[in-house]
Amino acid sequence: MNGYRMTCAAALMTAALAGAAAVPVFAAGSSDAAGDILKRGSQWMSARAGYAKASGGEAPSGLVGGGFGYRRFVLDKWSVGGFVQYELLGRFGDAAEIAAPLTLEVVRHGRWGAAVYPYTGIGAGVFYYKRYRSGADESGFSPGRYLVCGMQVPVRKQGLLGLDVRMARVDRLDEGPVFSGPNGDRSKIDDLLVDLNCPTSPDMPLLFSAMESKSRTLWSVKLDYTITY
Amino acid sequence: MPKRWMMVAGALLLLCMAPQAVMADAESMLTLTMGSHTPRGAFSGVAESGSMAGLSAGYRVTRWFATGVDFNYFGSSGTHNGDVITIDDPGTEKPPTVTLVEKWAVTNLGLHAKVFVLERGRFAPYLRAGAGTYSIRYSQDVSAASSGTTLAGVEAASKAGINVGAGLRCRVFGGTSLGFETLYHQIFARKVRVNLLTTGVTVGFGPTGN
Numbered sequence: 001m002n003g004y005r006m007t008c009a010a011a012l013m014t015a016a017l018a019g020a021a022a023v024p025v026f027a028a029g030s031s032d033a034a035g036d037i038l039k040r041g042s043q044w045m046s047a048r049a050g051y052a053k054a055s056g057g058e059a060p061s062g063l064v065g066g067g068f069g070y071r072r073f074v075l076d077k078w079s080v081g082g083f084v085q086y087e088l089l090g091r092f093g094d095a096a097e098i099a100a101p102l103t104l105e106v107v108r109h110g111r112w113g114a115a116v117y118p119y120t121g122i123g124a125g126v127f128y129y130k131r132y133r134s135g136a137d138e139s140g141f142s143p144g145r146y147l148v149c150g151m152q153v154p155v156r157k158q159g160l161l162g163l164d165v166r167m168a169r170v171d172r173l174d175e176g177p178v179f180s181g182p183n184g185d186r187s188k189i190d191d192l193l194v195d196l197n198c199p200t201s202p203d204m205p206l207l208f209s210a211m212e213s214k215s216r217t218l219w220s221v222k223l224d225y226t227i228t229y
Numbered sequence: 230m231p232k233r234w235m236m237v238a239g240a241l242l243l244l245c246m247a248p249q250a251v252m253a254d255a256e257s258m259l260t261l262t263m264g265s266h267t268p269r270g271a272f273s274g275v276a277e278s279g280s281m282a283g284l285s286a287g288y289r290v291t292r293w294f295a296t297g298v299d300f301n302y303f304g305s306s307g308t309h310n311g312d313v314i315t316i317d318d319p320g321t322e323k324p325p326t327v328t329l330v331e332k333w334a335v336t337n338l339g340l341h342a343k344v345f346v347l348e349r350g351r352f353a354p355y356l357r358a359g360a361g362t363y364s365i366r367y368s369q370d371v372s373a374a375s376s377g378t379t380l381a382g383v384e385a386a387s388k389a390g391i392n393v394g395a396g397l398r399c400r401v402f403g404g405t406s407l408g409f410e411t412l413y414h415q416i417f418a419r420k421v422r423v424n425l426l427t428t429g430v431t432v433g434f435g436p437t438g439n
Binding site: 075126143144206207208210213 | 298340369
């Protein structure tokens, strides 16, 4: 099911991009103007929606997410931006998990040929997370960082359509009645910082068979529409 | 006057006597930093001093102000690293005697701002402040054991943090510069203060050195 959904999402986005790539006829007359959108001082407003998923063997199937943001080019081809997104990472029955990243990012933009604008960058921010209808609901904030890349093509004057892919690294949540994860009763970093401050003894905190990762990756693949000015 | 203060005063005098630089704004630079870090606060009780490496990309907005992003890695061993203890291993019947391998690693991704002060000639002293995310990773393993053991594990968490410090950059030729930088990092853990004092040598590559 998950693979089917991914395939459908990828096909939809590929079709949209292919359609968008055919459109530059509209934008052909404004190619000079299109080059200016990467100049220092240019501003972009973006809205996006698409697929979102958390990594893990027993993570819920990926679902949808959306968001909006603003970029300003502080140098030619370099932008700094802020984004707010809301992602429904998946469901197990009635239980659901969401994430809402509030992030800042620095992105390097480029231009391929007449009208393809790829970009790549890094970002960091606060990730709000919430699990609800799980029998042990929880929510909170966690810092996170991410890599982002994508590609955009002009579809109308001052309008770009593209695909945004981001891979965020955040802390893995503890296991609950529905969702899997590391044991919540273990000694965490905050506990270890206190408890390891002691003479070496058999009673010091020791980790047994605890090699599983304590962080996870949040993936998102979204269609992006940007207005430049 | 103590010798060290005389040296500081001499360095400041040299800076003041050096000719005024003609440095342009709107310049970008990549900077590599290699050095060491020293745990402070409660962190000093669980981690030893270690090494650090960093990469930053900066942009000089005006003659006196620059900003950028940086990624840093701080690695060190734990204070119990190499200790030999007999443990109660839940996975084995006979208590093994093990030699602990204990490591801490902190990675930082953040933004920074620099204010250049008293810039003279090739020398550009600056004050710096930044903020970002810090990922703290702790691992335990064994290098030797008297019998089989299941002792091995990692724990990690992401935290927010800030850093402040100062540095000096000396333009060597063209856009290449050498310098040093010292920073004090405050990581916001829940129960204790986690601090790091880092000192490193910097090598910068850019149009003129910002």
